[in-house]
Amino acid sequence: MFWIADQKNSQSVEQAQGQIYDFFLDIVRRYQPEKALDEFKKLFIDFTAVKYLGVLEALDRIVVAYDENEFHYTLKRCCYILVNNWSVVNSQVHVQALVDLFLDPSLDKKTNSAKLKTLRLWIKNFVNSESYQTLKLFTLRQVGGASLKWSDRYTSYLLMYQCADVNSSKEQKQVADALARKIRTQFKFDLAMYTSRMRPMNRPWNSWENPTSLGNNVIQLVKTMLTKRGSLSYRALADNFIAKSSQLDCSEFKLELCAYLEFAKEDPEISEAFTIQLFEKLVDFQCQFDDRPVTPALMLRICKYVITCVTIDEKKKPAPLFSVLINQTNPLYFVVILLKLVLLCGACQSFLDVRIAELIRYYSQYSEAECRPVIYFLDMLNVAFTIYTEEIRYNLVCMNPNIKAKTNKSMTSLPLLSLGEYRIFSQVRLGDSVTS
Template sequence: MTSSDYQELLLYVTKFDEAYSHKWVQRYSSYFLMSQALDLNNSVEQRCAARIRAKILKDQFKFNLALYTARTHSSKLHTEPATNPTQLSDNLLKWVKKLLVRQGQFSYANIANIFVQQTQQQTYKEFKQSLRKYLKFSVTQPQIIQLIDGKLASKIDCLYVEQEAQALKSNLLLRTCNRAIDFLIMETKNKPSDLFIQLISQGNPLSFVLLLVKLILICPSAQVHLEKRVTDLLEYYKDLPESKGQWLLNFLDILNVALAIYAGTVQYNLIDNVPEVTKLNDDIYLKECRIFSLSQI
C-alpha cells in the first residue's frame, strides 16, 4: 500500500515503538495494532494496514517459537542457537510440554469438538450449564474450580435470560464467549475484573490461560474480542515497572504461546524417541519425547 492512510499507520507504529521502546509493553505491540484494526473511527485502509502489520508480528512470533522449540531439542544439527521469543527463559519448553500433554481423545481441541457437537441441540439455558462443566474439565486446583462454580457461573447464568428457552445459535455462542472473556479479564476499560485478580493470584497462569483457550476452541471468532481485552489490560498496566509485573508478563507470554499453538498455523507434535516400555512412566516419557514444530498442510 502507498496510500496516506498506510503512511499514517506506519507513523503510528513508529511513534508507538519509540514511546515504549524502553518498556516491556512494546513486546506486545501486535495487540495494540489489532485494536487499531478494530477501531471503526480509523479508515478502511488504516484498519487493513494495522491488521496486516499485526499478522506479520504474530507470524514472526510463531516462527521464532517453532524454531526455538525445534533447535532446543536438536542442538547437534544446529550450531547457531535460536532465540527464545518470550521472557520465560528456558522454562518455555516446560510450558509447551504442559500445553501439549493432553493428546488424542483427551486433547483440548478434541474435547472442544465433542462439546460443540453435544450442545448443538441444547437450549441456551442447557448450554450455559454445560459450559460450566466444560470449563472445569481437567482443572485440578480447588480454588479455580470454586471460582468457576461460583462467580463465573453466576455471571454466565445471568446472560441473555430472555433467550434461555431458545436453541443455541452461533451468534449467541459468540456473544456468550465474548462476555465470558470480559468476566475473566476486564468487564470495563477502567480496571481488570475481580475474577482476573483472583485467578492470577492463584500463582498458576497456565491454568488461567487454558480457560481462555477453551473458549477460543469452541468459538474461534471470540479470539478477536480476547485480543481486544488483552489490549485494554496492557493499557491499564503499561506504566507498571517490569520488576513488579513479572506475574503479568508470565501470563501474557503463556497466552501468546497458547494462541500460537491452538489458534495459529503452526502445529506442535510430540515425536517419540523412546522404546514402548518407557511410556509406562509419564514423567520419563514426557522428558524423553522431542517436541518439533510442523507447518500445517
C-alpha cells in the same frame, strides 16, 4: 440560520479533508518516499505551498474552522495513507522519519502568524496524544526488534485493538492488521525454531533467541500442551461440547459451559470458586433467551461475555476473576480457559484480542517487575495459541526407547516427569514449502 451556516462550514471542512486525502493518495503512489515525506512536512509542519496550492488552501480552511478534532483526524489519516503504502514496499525507515517529523525544531520557533501558532499548538497536542503513541507502534521493530518497555513485546495485540476501533481510518486498520499478522507469524516461526533446536542442559545451547520471557520453561510448556492433543485434546473437547449444545436450551448451555471451562483436577479449590462466580454472572445474562435453543449468534454473545468477565470490565480495569486466575493459581489454567472458549467459538478470537490489548494498555503504566505474573500469562497465551494453529505442526519424539515402548499413542497419559526424555520437532509452512 445558524444551523445552515454550521452545516455549510462542516461541508467545507469535509471537502477540504477529501482534497488533502486525494493529494496524499496520489503522491504516495507516484513519488519516492523521500518526496512524499517532504510534501507532508511542507504542508503540516511548515504550512507552506506544496506541489498543488489548492491543498494548502484546503488545510487553511480546516484551521480557519478552528476545529482541532477535525484537524487531528485529518492529520492522523494522512499519516496512515503514507504508512500503509510504505509498508507494502517495506519502506520502514521512512515510517520512522515520519514519526520523527513531529519533533522538528521548527515547531518551537516563534511566529507572528495566528494560523501558524494554532497549527503548531495542534501538532504539539497531537504529539502528546494517544494517537501519536499508536503511530509509534509501527516503528518499534525496526532496529533489531528493540523495545522501549515490556508492553512493546505484545504490539500485535495493540495493533489488533486499532483494527477494532471504530475511530480508526481504513488505512490505519489495513496497516495495523498487516503488521499484526507479520509479528505473529514471526513469533510462531521463532518459537518453532527455538523449541526444536534446544538441547539437554549438558549440551551447547542453540543460538536461536527465545521469543518469550519464560526462559527454558517454554520447552516444558510446549511439551505439556502437546500431551493434550490426543483423544482428549482441547479441540476434541470443544467439538464434543458443540455437538452437545445443539440439544441444550440457553439456560442449560450456560450451566454446561461453566463445567466445560473448569479445571478442578489441577486446582479444585480455586476451580470451584471460579465456576460458582462465573455461573452467578451468567445466570442473568441474556436470560430472556433461557428457554430457547442456543444459536451461533447467542453462543458468540455468551462467549464474549465470559471473556469480559475474566479479563477487563467496562471501566477498563482488570476484572476480579482476572486477578484470581492470575495471582491465585497457575496462569496456564487461565490460558486453557481462553483457549477452550476460542476453540468453542472461533468468532470470539478478535474480541479476545481486543480485551487482551486493553489489559496490556492498563498494565503498561507499571514496571516489568510489577507485572511479572501478567507477562507470564501473556507469553503462555501466545505459546498455547501457537500450538493450536495450522501453520505449524509440533510433535514430541521420544529419545528413550524404554519409555517409548510404554507410552500409548495418544500420549494423554504421558507422565510429566518423563517429558525430559522427549524432543520437540516442528514443521513450519512458509508459502508452499515446509521447514523442519
